[in-house]
Amino acid sequence: MDQTNHSHTAHADDGQVHAHIATSQFYLGIFGGLIVLTLATVKVSYYDFGPANIIIALLIATMKASLVAAFFMHLRHDSLFNTIAFLSAFLFLAIFILLTYDDLGVRAKERPTYVESMDPRTGEAAPGGEPATSATSFEVEEAPKGEKPAREPKKE
């Protein structure tokens, strides 16, 4: 389209690309925030908060990802539809993981061998590992770490 023909007041519907332009300092600020969050997540990993470890790590990761998506990837000033397309991926991912997780829990209750690792050669429980903790609610019985493996190596 002819560009000289249009005054700047006709910005919104002149058919030209009018992306939001942030300042370099703004991007540097976002980068600074990302570095602080990275150092924070490494620092807290040296302390043990038990089951909260993964929650804290994922929370900080999500804060970082939000900064990258909103500002580096321009979603903040972009069409809302792009944000919806992007977030829909996480919705389907959540359905995928939660249903798989639920399925596994139900199977573990019905028949624990479903979630046990089995040696296909002997049909016995595969060596190694420790019983899952109560936190996961899966009941898997096997030899604790460091003991003799359940299966002796085959003698030729």
Next chain:
Amino acid sequence: MANVSESLQGEVAHGEAHEHPDFLQHHFDTPAQQFDASKLGMWVFIATEILMFGGLFCAYAIWRALQPQVFDQAHHFLNKILGATNTIVLLFSSLTAALAVRSAQVGKRNATSIYLVVTILCAAAFLVVKYFEYSHKFHLGLLPGHCFGHPGLSAAIQNGEEVGTCLRVNVDSAPVMPEWVQAVDESGHVQLLSPRANMFFGLYFVMTGLHGLHVVVGMSILLWVLIKNLQGRFSPQYFTPVDLGALYWHLVDLVWIYLFPLLYLVGKPE
């Protein structure tokens, strides 16, 4: 009013009298329409990429729930400092990618080129660090399939056969059972890893490997954008490839933002 009628005339005349700009494909009415369509396409692609990695994140969630102790023990073989360094390298490359787009938006062609070069160099630096991490784990015999958890390995070790680098692991440690791996972790502690830890290392290598493949693809895309930029193809009216190339690069960064804590950080500290 005058403005409106002027632009209406412009629309009518648009089809016959006015030439499209070079970059505007004939099936789009305006540059803005083309730009928005390209961006939406890229975001849908990014969603599919997240779902592709999602399968691996799901596998990680399941196996970690089943074997929390094994994951906890095995994750001490990943070096937090190297992982954090790579995170900062990738975040910095995301910054330069965003600045490359900004420079393209305001028509600073040389600045765009410089930022793109820095981004590509950071990507290369990331891969170099990853190379050292991988080769250290290969050396310890933690590569599943080839050494770790390999069905034929225990028999081979008992017969004293050389199995690549795998023998180094068990050679001086009598109490190690077949298919178990004894090795020194990143804190200098000797760990006895059960064969089930191969799930952790399997996920580690596949997730970081797929991510590494994306780094290589991202580098190629940014290199192509750099060449087009040097040829002077972009302007404040048309910078879509710079924008979309940078979006792909930010996606690589996004995936790593989750991979780093999940693989390197979430276990119990020693």
